[in-house]
Each structure stands twice: as structure tokens, then as C-alpha cells.
Amino acid sequence: MLHPKKVGTLPVAGSDIEKQTNEIKIAIPLLDPIDITGKTITADALLTQRAFAVYLVDRRKADYHFTVKDNQKGLLEAITFYFDKTPRLADYCHLSGGEHGRIETRSIWVGSDLNDYVNFPFVGQVFKIERHVFNKKSQKESREVVYGVTSRTAEQASAEAVLHNNRHHWCIENSCHYIIDWNYDEDRSRIRTGYGPENMTRVRRFCVGLLKGRGVDNVAQKMRELMLNVRTVFDYLKMTKNTNRISIA
Numbered sequence: 401m402l403h404p405k406k407v408g409t410l411p412v413a414g415s416d417i418e419k420q421t422n423e424i425k426i427a428i429p430l431l432d433p434i435d436i437t438g439k440t441i442t443a444d445a446l447l448t449q450r451a452f453a454v455y456l457v458d459r460r461k462a463d464y465h466f467t468v469k470d471n472q473k474g475l476l477e478a479i480t481f482y483f484d485k486t487p488r489l490a491d492y493c494h495l496s497g498g499e500h501g502r503i504e505t506r507s508i509w510v511g512s513d514l515n516d517y518v519n520f521p522f523v524g525q526v527f528k529i530e531r532h533v534f535n536k537k538s539q540k541e542s543r544e545v546v547y548g549v550t551s552r553t554a555e556q557a558s559a560e561a562v563l564h565n566n567r568h569h570w571c572i573e574n575s576c577h578y579i580i581d582w583n584y585d586e587d588r589s590r591i592r593t594g595y596g597p598e599n600m601t602r603v604r605r606f607c608v609g610l611l612k613g614r615g616v617d618n619v620a621q622k623m624r625e626l627m628l629n630v631r632t633v634f635d636y637l638k639m640t641k642n643t644n645r646i647s648i649a
Contacts, residue, residue, distance in 0.1 A: 428455055436462040440552065442569035445469035450521055453551070457522040463551045464522075465565045478518050479547045483509055483528045490530075491559035494567075503534040508563040512554055524553040527562050579608055583620050610636060 427447055440463040441456055448466040456462045468476045490507035509528045518526070531544045550562060557565075580586045584604045591600050608619060614636065616622045626633050 424449060424452070427452060431455075431460070436460050438462065440465050440550075440565055442565055443467070444569075445471060448472050448475075448549070453521045457551050463524075463556075465550045465552070465562070465569065466548055467566075468547045468549055472520070475518055475520050475549065476547060478514060479526045479528070479549070482511060482514055482526065483547075486511075492563055494560075494563060501536050503536065505532045506530070506563060506567070507532075508559050508566075510554070510559045510562055518549075520549060522551040523549055524551045524556065525549070525562065527559075527566075529563065529566055579619050580604055583623060 424447060427443075431441070436456075437460065442465040443452070445467045448468055448471065453464050453466070456464045468479060470476060488509070491510050493505060493507045496502070496504040496506075507530045510525050511527075512525050514526050515523045527548050527550065529546050529548070531546075533542045533544075535541075546566075548566065550557065550565070552562070580601075584607075586601070586604060589597070589600065591597055611619050611622055626636070
């Protein structure tokens with residue numbers, strides 16, 4: 401079962417007090433000021449919620465692309481059963497070029513037969529994605545299967561387009577959240593009182609943004625380099641009169 405993390409604060413009605421809340425409750429206030437008309441909003445399984453789907457499609461005239469896991473058990477069982485009982489060739493496959501020592505094949509199956517059956521609002525298609533990875537160094541193979549749902553119909557989005565949306569969601573996840581969780585080990589932080597957690601989150605994201613703004617692709621490697629060269633840290637922060645441009649490049 402997925403458990404939401406406390407990630408923000410919301411004002412309490414009729415009071416100056418703010419209360420901590422999680423990703424589910426902060427998503428809608430975060431999107432309210434943004435024009436998302438005609439856009440496709442992707443989210444992982446934690447935000448696969450009926451109220452959020454209604455908000456996106458009915459109120460904001462946008463579309464959703466959600467991953468489905470055990471927090472929507474009935475929906476997951478229906479999608480799993482549908483694809484297991486109707487085996488067929490994938491509707492689209494994508495083979496990577498072997499970057500990072502891995503050869504990845506992503507296959508996707510889509511279907512609209514469940515649109516009027518599943519208890520979830522504005523379903524346009526359900527999908528199954530299988531990711532097969534071959535590690536060239538270890539010669540080992542791995543297989544991962546994920547299921548999902550989108551409000552975009554088959555006429556609006558082909559199997560290739562659905563796979564594209566899924567892939568780009570995880571590009572964002574890996575380029576930001578993965579770095580925060582793994583390189584900065586945010587989930588195990590012991591700072592939990594007052595404004596400490598929020599301030600530290602801002603500092604971590606500032607650091608990631610600073611590095612990526614310099615064109616750094618491998619944040620973990622650059623962090624190790626900066627730990628061994630304090631002068632370069634000051635150069636990144638523009639706190640030295642004579643910037644060491646060679647170190648920054």
C-alpha cells in the first residue's frame with residue numbers, strides 16, 4: 401500500500417494557522433494558478449484519485465495519465481485481468497540505443513473496452529507497459545510491468561503517444577525527485593520540527609537547480625567533485641571575485 405508523505409502546508413479556514421498535508425491534498429492547490437487547459441497531467445499511483453481525475457477533466461478541461469497500483473485495487477484488478485485474458489502482440493515497442501550500459505525495450509498495450517466498466521471517472525484508455533532491460537556488463541535481464549489509465553481516447557492518443565507520456569513522466573521523476581531521494585537521502589532526514597523540513601527541502605532543490613543550470617548531467621558525480629574542492633563551491637555560488645572558470649566548465 402502506498403502511504404502519502406507530508407510535503408507541504410495549507411491554511412486552516414478562519415485561522416492564521418497552517419497545517420501539514422500530503423501530496424494528494426496539495427496537488428490541486430498547486431495546479432489552480434496554472435493554465436492547464438488541453439494539457440495532459442501525468443502522476444504516479446499515489447495521485448490516482450477519483451477526485452483528482454474529476455478536477456482535471458471536468459473543472460480544468462485537461463487530461464490525466466495515471467499509474468495504477470494497489471491503492472486503487474479494484475481498478476488494478478480489472479486492468480490486469482483484461483490484459484491477461486486477452487493476450488496479443490504489443491501495440492507499440494520502443495528499443496533504446498544502449499545508453500548507460502543497458503538495452504531497454506518498452507512495449508505497450510492499450511485498450512478501451514473497459515471504459516464503461518471500471519469505476520473511475522473519464523476513462524479513455526487503459527494501458528499496460530512492459531519494460532525489459534538487458535545489462536550489457538552483468539549480462540543480466542530484468543522485467544517490469546506497470547498498469548495505468550488515461551482520459552485521452554484512442555482517437556486522441558495512439559499507443560506510441562501514451563508510452564511517450566509515461567516515459568517523459570519518469571524522466572522528470574528521475575531528473576529531480578530521484579536525485580533528492582537518493583543523492584540527498586531526503587526520506588531519512590531527521591529534521592522534522594518547525595520550518596526545518598521545508599527550509600532544507602528548498603536548499604536541496606536550490607542545489608539541484610544550480611547544478612543543472614550549469615549544464616551538469618551527472619549530479620551525483622559533480623557533488624562528489626564539489627565535496628573535494630571548496631573553492632569550486634564558492635565559484636558556483638558566485639561568492640569569489642575571481643571565478644575559477646575551468647573548474648565550472
